Each structure stands twice: as structure tokens, then as C-alpha cells.
Amino acid sequence: MARKFLYVVAVLMVLALAAAFAYRIWGAELLRQAMVPGTRFEAQAPLPANSYSRPQMWLARPDMPGNPALWTPEGQQPAAKPEAAVFFIHPTSYLNRARWNAPLEDKEANDRAALFLRGQASAFNGVGAIWAPRYRQATFGAFLTTKAEAQQALDLAYRDVTAAFDQFLAEAGDRPIILAGHSQGALHLTRLLHDRVAGKPLARRIVAAYVVGWPISKTADLPALGLPECTAADQSGCILSWQSFAEPADPSLxxxxxxxxxxxxxASRAGTPMICTNPVTGTPASAEAAAFDIGNLVPSADLTSATLTKSATTLRCDGRGILLLGTPPEGLGGQYVLPGNNYHVFDYSLFWANVRADAERRLAAHRGKRSAWIDVFAPRGLRAAG
Structure with missing residues (x-):
């Protein structure tokens, strides 16, 4: 990628300009007209069996040269021998209204997705080897309409994600697993938790699920996802989720x-509370504002690199479950803030170092829990051999 790392802010430039600038100037209806496909949904066959056994079907995998998920800011390094396996589902990078689903070979969407991995998935490379699939993602406009085609597009994308997940499990061996995603990727992750983790033996291998930038109802969703909400910093096998806004916030959209x-x-999600994790503490955010230091990525002036910076802000959770920042870090925001003071674009980059530390703590907790399980349940000979 030469030195063309544009950081997550620049990655989302087109999306942010379309969603924020157009919305503020012309309103939601014209934004829909500009971004929602006017064509009919095109049904597509499932991918051929074993498609994800081909390295070309992945944006990131441990054996990939130039793996974008291995990027780190100065002072940080990927793990030399990663203990965990990470399955990361990237957010929407296809902005074209010509189709409801991105073609797998769309270079522009794939380039954006690879840059997402640098600014988001890279937070996990201190503890895990990262797999991130290409998939026939739903276009951005699918999130701006209630047309039946939008759900059909999301269902098609999810079929690809499940096929990729099956291959990931085959290649990951018996390693501990971290699941993570953002925005559309987090939406697909909730379905994956429901369909492939809840009530399955696999749940015991999950270190944590980072469902970032997508709401999870504590009452209408969580009981069916197979893992509890993370309520302690050293808890493993649980779900973290947050949506970042600056005060004053308007999350009505x-x-x-x-x-x-x-x-x-x-059940209906209307009026239900949402999971609202404080990414610094790894516990549910308090309703009362408290001061924290956060480790955030800040782009250079020419957007060719990013640095890791410590910033001070306050964090609190509003009544429904929106994470509110008192003062956003310097260098983040501006024209990339979405309507309602929504810092969705920065959900990971605001807390990059904190997410990295959180994953390390939870992996250590998972390791300890697994050791305790072996001590209790493993045959005496196996314990001695271990």
C-alpha cells in the first residue's frame, strides 16, 4: 500500500461527507435519493463451496503479505506469536447506488475496507492473528430505507460472512477466539452470535465479542446471543458494545x-435499554460523567499516517445506552461528525489503545478460566502432561 495509509477518518471521508454534509444541507430525503439504489435487488447464488479456502477471498489473514491488519502506530507492535484468533467483519465500504450488494472484485470498496482494518482491526493484533473476509456487503444506501431490498441485501451479505466464519474456524484450530466488527460488520456479528455461538460448545472459546457501532437491546436481543454483557474488566466470554456521541447528542436517527x-x-426493541460499554474500563458506562484518559489515533495533517495520543475527556451513558463524550480529542471531528453529533466514524479510533488493553485483559482472564477448567475436568494423566 506504499505509504498511502489514510487512517480511518480518511477511509470514511466519502461516507461521512455523504451522510453528514448532504444531510445537513439537503435533509434525509435527498440523502436517500442520492444513496439508495433505484434498481431491483439481484438475487445471487451462494458462493461455491470452500470459496474461503482461497487466500484471495480475505482482506486479512495471518499468511497474507502486506496484511493491513498488522499496521500499528509508532511505539506499538503486533504480537510475534499471537495466542488468539480474531474474526473481524469490516464496516460498509461500498457506497455505490448502482447495486444493492458490492461485487467481490470492486477495487474501491476493497481498498476502503483494507484501510478500515488498519484503523480498527489493528487494535487486536497485539493478542491475535486476524482473519477479515471480503463479503458481498450491502451498500450504504441499504441503511437509509425500509425497502424489502435492503433486508435482502443484508441477508446476502450475511450468507458470505457465515461461509467465511466456517473457514475461519477450520483454520484457527483450537485457539481462543475474539469476534469483532463495526457498523454493518457489527450487525452481521450479532446474527453470527445468535446462529453460531449461542447454545453451542464454541461459546466456551470466545474471549469477547466487540459489537461496536451497532445497538444491542439488553432485553430484546442479549438473551438470545449466547454471551452476557461484559460487566467486569477481567471477564471473558462476554459482549462489549458502544456508540459514540459528543454532547449535546441527538441519537434520534x-x-x-x-x-x-x-x-x-x-419482542419489540422500542424503549429498551442498550448495552453501553465504557471502552476504558471495560464495564458498563455510568450515567454520571467521569473523567478518563483515552488512547486515541490522530491523523497527520496530510492524512498519510496516524499517531497514538493520550487525551482527557469525560464519558457517561445516557438513559437508553449512548456513550457520550464530554470533550472529543483534539484533531478528531469536524466535517466527519455525523448528524446528531454522532462520532460513529471514530468508534474504534477514539479508544484504540483502550480496546487493545481490554483484549489483553480478557485473553488473560480466558486463559486463567481455561486452566481452571482443565484442573477440574481433565483426566489426571492429561493434567500431568500439560
Missing amino acids: ILDTFDASTGFIG
């Missing part, structure tokens, strides 16, 4: 859509 939907248990 998210809440209106969320409240009109049905959760995984079949």
Missing part, C-alpha cells in the same frame, strides 16, 4: 429505526 425493529427474542 438511530433510536427511531431501532425502536421500530424486532429483537432476536421476537
Whole structure:
């Protein structure tokens, strides 16, 4: 990629300009007209069996030359011998309204997705080897409409994600697993938790699931996802989720859509509380504002690199479950802030170092829990051999 790392802010430039600038100037309806496909949904066959056994189907995998998920800011390094296996689902990088789903070979979307991995998935390379699949993602406009085609597009994308996940499990061996995603990727991750983790033996291998930038209802979703909400910093086998806004915040665009939907248990999500993790503490954010130091990525002036910076801010959770920053870090925000003071673009980059530390703590907790399990349940001979 030469030195063309544009950092997550620049990665999302087109999306942010489309969503924020157009919304503020022309309103939501014209934004929909500009971004929602006017064509009919094109049904597509499932990918051929074993498609994800081909390295070309991955944006990141441990044996990939130039792996974008191995990027780190100065002073940080990927793990030399990563203990965990990380399955990361990238957010929407296809912005074209010509199709409901991105072609796998779309270079522009794939280049953006690779840059997402540098600014987001890289937070996990201190503890794990990262797999991140290409998939026929739903276009950005699918999130701006209630047309049936939008759900069909998301269902198609999810089929690819599940096929990739099956291959990931085959290649990851018996390593501990971290699941992570952002935005559309986090949406697919919730379905993956429901379909492939809840009630399955695999749940015991999950270090944590980072469902970032997508709401999870504590009452209408969480009971069906197979893992509890993370309530302690050293807890493993649990879910973290946050959506970042600066004060004063107006999350109505998210809440209106969320409240009109049905959760995984079949109940309405209207008025239900959402998981709201404080990424610094790894515990549910308090309703009262408290001061914290956060380790955030800040782009250089020419957007060719990023540095890791410590910033001071306050964090609190509003009544429904929106994470509120008192003062956003210097160098982040501006034209990339979405309507309602929504810092969705920065959900990972605001807390890059904190997410990295959180993953390390949870992996250590998982390791300790596994050792305790072996001590209790493993045959005496196996314990001696270990």
C-alpha cells in the first residue's frame, strides 16, 4: 500500500461527507435519493463451496503479505506469536447506488475496507492473528430505507460472512477466539452470535465479542446471543458494545429505526435499554460523567499516517445506552461528525489503545478460566502432561 495509509477518518471521508454534509444541507430525503439504489435487488447464488479456502477471498489473514491488519502506530507492535484468533467483519465500504450488494472484485470498496482494518482491526493484533473476509456487503444506501431490498441485501451479505466464519474456524484450530466488527460488520456479528455461538460448545472459546457501532437491546436481543454483557474488566466470554456521541447528542436517527425493529427474542426493541460499554474500563458506562484518559489515533495533517495520543475527556451513558463524550480529542471531528453529533466514524479510533488493553485483559482472564477448567475436568494423566 506504499505509504498511502489514510487512517480511518480518511477511509470514511466519502461516507461521512455523504451522510453528514448532504444531510445537513439537503435533509434525509435527498440523502436517500442520492444513496439508495433505484434498481431491483439481484438475487445471487451462494458462493461455491470452500470459496474461503482461497487466500484471495480475505482482506486479512495471518499468511497474507502486506496484511493491513498488522499496521500499528509508532511505539506499538503486533504480537510475534499471537495466542488468539480474531474474526473481524469490516464496516460498509461500498457506497455505490448502482447495486444493492458490492461485487467481490470492486477495487474501491476493497481498498476502503483494507484501510478500515488498519484503523480498527489493528487494535487486536497485539493478542491475535486476524482473519477479515471480503463479503458481498450491502451498500450504504441499504441503511437509509425500509425497502424489502435492503433486508435482502443484508441477508446476502450475511450468507458470505457465515461461509467465511466456517473457514475461519477450520483454520484457527483450537485457539481462543475474539469476534469483532463495526457498523454493518457489527450487525452481521450479532446474527453470527445468535446462529453460531449461542447454545453451542464454541461459546466456551470466545474471549469477547466487540459489537461496536451497532445497538444491542439488553432485553430484546442479549438473551438470545449466547454471551452476557461484559460487566467486569477481567471477564471473558462476554459482549462489549458502544456508540459514540459528543454532547449535546441527538441519537434520534438511530433510536427511531431501532425502536421500530424486532429483537432476536421476537419482542419489540422500542424503549429498551442498550448495552453501553465504557471502552476504558471495560464495564458498563455510568450515567454520571467521569473523567478518563483515552488512547486515541490522530491523523497527520496530510492524512498519510496516524499517531497514538493520550487525551482527557469525560464519558457517561445516557438513559437508553449512548456513550457520550464530554470533550472529543483534539484533531478528531469536524466535517466527519455525523448528524446528531454522532462520532460513529471514530468508534474504534477514539479508544484504540483502550480496546487493545481490554483484549489483553480478557485473553488473560480466558486463559486463567481455561486452566481452571482443565484442573477440574481433565483426566489426571492429561493434567500431568500439560
